[in-house]
Amino acid sequence: MKFRFLVALLAVLATAVLPTALPTPALAQAQAQQEGPDYAEWNKVASRAEKVLAEGKASTAAFDTLRGELVDWRTRFLDAQNINSARVKTLRDQISALGDPPAEGETEPQEIAKRRAELTKQLNEAQAPSLKAVEAYSRADGLIREIDQIIRERQADQLLQLGPSPVNPVNWAAGLTAIRGTLVEVGNELSSNWENPNARATMQSALPVTLLFLALAGLLTVRGRRWMEMLSVFLAQRGRGRGRTLFSGIASLGQIVVPTLGVVLLAGALKSSAMLGLRTERVAQILPILGFTIFTAGWLGGRVFAQLGVSRAILTLPPERRAEGRFNSWIIGLILALAMLAQEVTKVENYPAEAVAVLSFPILLLAGLMLSRMGQLLLAHSRADGAESPEERPYRNRVAAFFGRAAIGAGLIGPLLGAVGYAEAGDFFVYPSILTLALVGFLLLLQRFVTDIYAILMGRDVEDPENGGDLIPVLIGMMLVLLSMPVLALIWGARIADLTELWARFTAGYSIGGTRISPTSFLTFVVVFALGYALTRLVQGMLRSTVLPKTKIDPGGQTALISGVGYVGIFLAGVVSVTTAGIDLSSLAIVAGALSVGIGFGLQTIVQNFVSGIILLIERPVSQGDWIEVGGVMGIVKDISVRSTRIQTFDRTDVIVPNADLIAGQVTNWTRQNLTGRVILKVGVAYGSDTRKVEKILMEIGESHPLVMVNPAPLVVFQGFGADALEFELRVILRDINYGLSVRTELNHEIARRFAEEGIEIPFAQRDIWLRNPETLRERPAPQSPGPFLPRQSAEPQPEPLADLGGDADADGGDGPR
Template identity: 55%
Template structure:
């Protein structure tokens, strides 16, 4: 259990400190930085053969295999760089050969001069390709050796987890554990007594006594009082600070609850070392004091941030004050458990405890950790139940908490059972990584809240900061950054993570083109620059250049839109070319895409092409009054796929562009705003028709919007059922005002007809009953 505890303790320690990301060296090179010399394949052959012999023998230790793997990974990186050796020259020769045309078929000939030139170019090409092919072969061999080493190490780790050792519940092993731990502390005491009994040791102590007392005083003050000082200051400043900056301020002040006591622990270690009384064992044990103390302090701080005291900060969990305090102490207890497990692991390593002693001493620590984890998981379930009672049962966050809580409960039961049977490594593998995972999730929750508090402090919007887009995106990035740490917690090796990073930096191949992250980044940067330049050019055309020309509004919009399409297309082409992506390798994909367009995207493509036709031919422009498909209104916007028409009811209708191209469209204002209106009117029979005609003509000619040339017409349409029917047909200067103009003419007709005593009839009907006596018989009698 030594290596497992050491790894878990180191991982948990790393959770309390800023994690330095492991950045692998980039293996991609540009054409100007290409490798000029081939790798030393003789030296590589020796390394490869030695590694193959070590793998074949099966006697190499894991550390030896890891060292060999690191060396081979460096060779593999060189071989990958060597694959781009003389790449520019190879591409040039390929272009020269292609310029000579296709090689003659079997039995055919070509001019001797061309044949000689083709042979010379092919010879040069083969010479240049030979180092590339060698690099590819060596790369495959190195990659295969790395996979073999990884497989061997993983198999060994699995075997260690399934190894059955002594059972800690066997009473015969208890004395072994007690003897081992008592021997360690008695050895430390013996070393101290030996140093004290020597005159030189006492002399050194008297000489360094002032320094010892100073360090000891600092240690006692900071350890005993430092955390309480910072906690009181946190509460006091939180109550006096504005709500806008409270969260971030509390977080910064609360870090002192770790820093001050940790400085005290370092001072305590300095005091112990300054005495000169510690021997080898005492020095090794005392060196663990700051590390173990940092774990415990960090766990207690994290518990205080996740389960805060009342009125200090907002709560992450819906728990009562009593339950919150219980959860806070459980979190601190888990820190003590992990710290003691790490301390025992270090003691076992330099004291070389027997397996029975390790199992016996580690079992109580593991059981306590499992109990605390189970109780903490129950408190998480209580939070979910309280949220459900408040009507928040379906929250996605609570579903995740339920999953984590149940997994923790299962692990808390499984770990002690496996340890009691004798599977000590398997028990530690399930228990301690589960505790570290809970700590990691808690730290992510605290950091997410910190991001929201900082966002609220910057924007001044503390109410919606938690649900704002930017804090959510930053929280998602934090979760992605935590994935490597989570992998390390659950047994992944650093080499596994670097291997994933190496594969990522190598990129992927499309045909004969390899696309790496650097190529993708180049593509994005150039495309974004081209896109921004296109938008700036469109803005200049729209606001500065085109308004000074005589082009109408529709033409200006067409030019601006066309400039945008061309600019984005050119930006994409330039970005693809600059990134070194060969478009010819996408021919198959483009062919398959064209088939998909022909079947599934034909309507979208049709509307897109129609939109381009609308912008070029401009049968319809923005501001036109049109009628299409029974919809009448004003064109407000013409986009690539559709056109937005605003009706006279002030509602927007989205019309597909294909309907405007293939359907019948009435454009009332295409060439100009003039248009005709028709105003019908009827008069009573017996009225002088010529007089009516003159009155209606006067009314039409008097209206300011009616054009005199051609003059308005008054037509006697015919003899209606109830009236003599007339019509005024007039051309208006602005047909868009046709409806209000027609209303004004009707008002004037009513006024003039009233003055001239001209009757506007309405329908009248006479009803004749053929047999009224039948109706009288149908009426029931009063009786």
């Protein structure tokens, strides 16, 4: 019972190969459409199933057989639901073309009413086979559910069944008697075969082959694994190239294949001797499975707890703990092999419950002990990072700590339950936990293998610690974890029927809003959308590199056109893919309408920015490369998307501006229509300067710069009389406003030089301070002697604050003398 997952796993692999010989779904559907299910035969099968379920006395194996027959019928009914589907759709379109039926109390023309009745009758007749198939499908599906419920209830009852306690000395005698009886029977079989002349003659004739098989078996089993291990170490330490670690891991698989082949030869040698009886023959048959289990456990432990220099570390442990992990792995492999051998022997010999409990408990106790030790190693790995609290540890280490504590708990609970008498519950805690740890270790190795292959393809060294940070290996690892879920379900007691049931329901699809979505529909949607998306990108690339550069459209317009083609192409790809997949979204219109209200309020800003982005791409008031100023931000437009615009300021920082601000706000575009722009320089000269001379100098400076346009010519404006200077302005129009700052700087330098040569003074602001009652500055109070509560005054005179001058201070005027 506890190792039925091995048989289930082989069955899953077989189902992956056998479908090539079975009818394809399209062929089955075509046959169903032509012939249809035999409903008379189905009624017999369904009645028999209902009778068996009502009695509830059939064995689990009988229920499984009946279930398989019902699953076959259910598949036929699912295919039969599409009978006349094209005809039904045509008739519905015809009825819809006639318009809505008249309301109560109203009539319609006799010809239309007659035609509507004829089409309705034809529609009912065409729908009858599919509706009958739907009803039969529901009946078969209900029977299957009832069988699954009965089997699950039996599994739960068996798991909680209390049996004889193996620690009770009363039961020891039964166990020892059963084991002794088995050994006696094996001896009698061997003795009987030896005394048989025909068997002895057969053995003598096959003796050379038997000896050859024994020699090869001993060589491959004893030395083969060691040879493969030496080869793996040699490739890891002395190999060349980036893939030496990868090739070493592949070569290490020989540690399983070679010794297992030796065990197969050993089983062949035993069978060829003609000395085996019924019991030993059965042991010889499962001998390769036992050997494979032992060598796989040893190999897995050798890779997960690899020696330093042989393989990269998966677990962070010191060398002595790694050696302990490898040793524990070999012991666990031996324990699993013993457990499978004991299960086979008890099944063949039909031991009583007391003997089974006594024989299985020591193996369960050892398995629980080794499971706990493995859990301790995982805890040691999780604490190797030196973090003070569990929250500070990496997520991977926290997961390892969880598995470690779960392994320790299962290793303790399982033997305790087994000692009480709950043998099935004890086995359920220990053996699936061991196999789960093995599966996790195998997934870690497989993830490492994928990462190494990706590193080699990318031209990097597989031992580079940065390889694990790439996205593609991580995604592949997640996919591997998902693919391992069925194996994990089998380990923890799931049946093949449970997995096939999930797969059948997945392939049948799910009904959403009256529309059935199946994997075929989803795959069709993905393929068509991918093709449409690729075609859109191809058209965009053609426009960007071939068509648009040969036109007179500016770069901003080209970008807008390419973006618009992309949005339209993706929208059309989505519509076409949904239509091709046969997904009817009309039934979801009401739900979508209701959700649109909430989305409109919740995403109002995003929708506003989206619409503003579309307006920007169509009207193009702002284009890529423009120099704009919006909301106090000035810079060059680098990118316009449907939600926001990216502006690069002159200090090389990127500012993301929502598109709504560009549409609703005030925007200054310095370079939209042309590159010309005006620069104004304000200049002040001292009172008494010759204003005409100043005007002439400024005009000459403006006209002499190469970027200043002649038409319109520069302009000098005498603005007025300022508080400190005569104010002038030099206004010039530049050919390229992008050089405005540099032109402003050059013109200011030239103004400063020419004014200095001509002796024209550029004043700066001055202020005169008038003091009222200045005589108070000469009157100083006599110094006070320090008292017990007064601070001691400094001997040097201190300046008095302005508030203590005894008068008012005025700027630019006053009543007192200057």
